[in-house]
Amino acid sequence: MQMVRLVNSGTEATMHALRLARGFTGRKKILKFDGGFHGSHDSVLVKPGPHGSIAGRPSSEGIPLETSKNTLVAPYNDEKTAAKIIRDYASQLAAVIVEPVAGNMGPIPPAKGFLNSLNKLTRENSVVLIFDEVITGFRLSLGGAQDYYHIIPDLTILGKIVGGGFPLAAFGGRREIMRKLSPLGPVYQAGTFSGNPVSVTAGLTTLRSLKRRSNQIYPRLERLGAFLSNGINDHLEARKVSAQTNQVGSMFQTFFTSRKVTDYSSAKSSDVDRYNRYFRSLLASNMFVPPSQFESCFLSTAHGEAEIEQTLDAIGESLRSLRG
Numbered sequence: 001m002q003m004v005r006l007v008n009s010g011t012e013a014t015m016h017a018l019r020l021a022r023g024f025t026g027r028k029k030i031l032k033f034d035g036g037f038h039g040s041h042d043s044v045l046v047k048p049g050p051h052g053s054i055a056g057r058p059s060s061e062g063i064p065l066e067t068s069k070n071t072l073v074a075p076y077n078d079e080k081t082a083a084k085i086i087r088d089y090a091s092q093l094a095a096v097i098v099e100p101v102a103g104n105m106g107p108i109p110p111a112k113g114f115l116n117s118l119n120k121l122t123r124e125n126s127v128v129l130i131f132d133e134v135i136t137g138f139r140l141s142l143g144g145a146q147d148y149y150h151i152i153p154d155l156t157i158l159g160k161i162v163g164g165g166f167p168l169a170a171f172g173g174r175r176e177i178m179r180k181l182s183p184l185g186p187v188y189q190a191g192t193f194s195g196n197p198v199s200v201t202a203g204l205t206t207l208r209s210l211k212r213r214s215n216q217i218y219p220r221l222e223r224l225g226a227f228l229s230n231g232i233n234d235h236l237e238a239r240k241v242s243a244q245t246n247q248v249g250s251m252f253q254t255f256f257t258s259r260k261v262t263d264y265s266s267a268k269s270s271d272v273d274r275y276n277r278y279f280r281s282l283l284a285s286n287m288f289v290p291p292s293q294f295e296s297c298f299l300s301t302a303h304g305e306a307e308i309e310q311t312l313d314a315i316g317e318s319l320r321s322l323r324g
Contacts, residue, residue, distance in 0.1 A: 001173050002172070002178065003179070004170050004171070004178075005172060005178070006168065006194050006195035006200070007169050007170065007171070007195075008168065008191060008193055008194055009169050010132075010134040010169050011038075011039030011041055012039075012169060012191065012194075013039075013134075013157045013159060013169040013170060013171040014038040014130075015039065015043070017097075017130055017155050017157060018043055018044075018097065018130070019187060019188075020178070020180060020187050021094045021128035021130065021154075021155065021177075022094040022095070024094075025093075025095075025127070027092050027094040028070050028094065029071070029089055030043060030070065030071055030072070030093070030094055031086065031093060031095070031096045032044060032056075032071060032096075033075065033098055033102070034047065034048055034074065034076060034265075035076060035102060035104070035105035035263065035264025036076060036098060036099050036102055036105070037103075038097055038099075038132050042064070043070070043071055044071065044097070045059050046058060046071040054072045054073055054074060054081075054085060055072065055073075056068040056069065056071035072089065075264065076098075076263045077108070077110065077111040077114050079111065079113060082117070082118060083117060083121055086118075086121045086122065090125040090126075093125070094127070095127060095129070095155075096118055096127055096128070096129050096130065097132055098129075098132065099132045099135065099136070100115055100131050100132075100136055100144075100145035100146065100148075100149060101136050101140070101251065103136065103295075104135075104294070104296075105264050106251075106261070106294075106296055107248050107253060108246060108262060108267065110149065119151050128154045128155060129154045129155070130154065130155045130156070131144075131145065131153040131157065132157045133145055133158055134157055134159035134169070135160070136148075137158040137160075137161065137162065138158075138161045138207065139161065139250060139251065140250075140251075141214075141218050142211060144156070144158075148249070154174050154177060155171060155172065155177060156172060156173055157169070157170075157171050158170045162203050162207070163203045164199075164202035164204075165202060166198060166202040167193070167199055168195075168196075168199035168202075168203050218249070220301075221249055221299055221301070222249050224299055224303060224304075224308055225247050225252060225299055227308060228247075228312065229245045229246075229247035231315075232245045232252075232254055233245050235315055235316045235319050236254070236319065239316075241319050241322050242271075243255060243256045244260070250300070251298060252296070252297050252298075252299075253293075254275075255267060256272075256275050256322075257269040257270040257271065267294060270293050270294075272293050274322055277322060278318055278319075278322060281318035281321065282314055282318050285318070287314045
């Protein structure tokens with residue numbers, strides 16, 4: 001990231017980054033992926049139109065249809081559909097925004113070649129590629145998902161950990177794009193509490209700690225994540241529960257479906273009632289996982305093998321009542 005602008009939240013960061021992409025390209029439309037979450041502003045609270053239409057429609061009341069029409073929606077991991085949209089709308093498309101690992105319906109890892117295809121097509125058609133790394137930034141590696149998968153986007157969104165637990169987010173990327181922001185350029189952005197010194201101090205302290213210990217932290221989290229995921233899948237198989245576990249680094253989730261979960265449609269095939277029973281059973285054993293099927297679980301540096309074993313024991317017991 002050659003230049004960075006600090007803001008207060010991931011919602012602000014994606015909102016300003018998309019405005020910047022539109023100002024830089026002079027185009028109106030953006031492409032997002034179904035099930036991906038990029039905050040709570042009008043351009044991204046959008047879902048596919050009826051009958052699989054790529055033209056977006058509001059996913060919340062209070063959003064004008066005229067606004068949502070400028071947001072196109074494709075299935076995550078559908079390289080062919082995304083490529084067609086980018087080519088067909090190249091003259092109108094300002095940006096493609098994507099969670100490189102879909103964390104708000106998963107985790108769902110990118111299919112082989114999916115991110116590379118987006119990178120290639122956006123560059124060929126002068127479309128701004130935005131990686132929303134609010135979840136994956138500093139989680140999968142010190143360089144986020146873009147380092148993990150060796151792909152550098154035009155702009156990057158960072159949040160959560162970047163503030164060390166305090167309200168802070170950021171967006172940044174190529175200098176020629178970022179210089180379009182005020183006061184250097186004509187794209188307006190401002191915020192009273194953006195970059196406040198308390199949040200920045202907390203964030204710098206956290207990131208310096210991660211950098212100092214990165215050679216130990218990230219390989220360990222990768223190993224523990226795989227160990228936990230494999231253990232969960234062993235329990236599922238042993239108890240003949242129709243489910244599977246997705247895992248990327250320290251991110252994981254168990255989906256109660258027989259389908260391989262690769263996008264929002266397959267994630268929605270999950271049995272949410274069964275997941276709710278699973279959640280409540282684990283909670284009764286003092287194990288906390290997200291209350292929603294469509295969220296990721298996370299390991300942290302505080303977790304070790306003893307905690308993993310304890311978690312697997314609780315999951316094994318929980319699954320005994322969820323056979324079938």
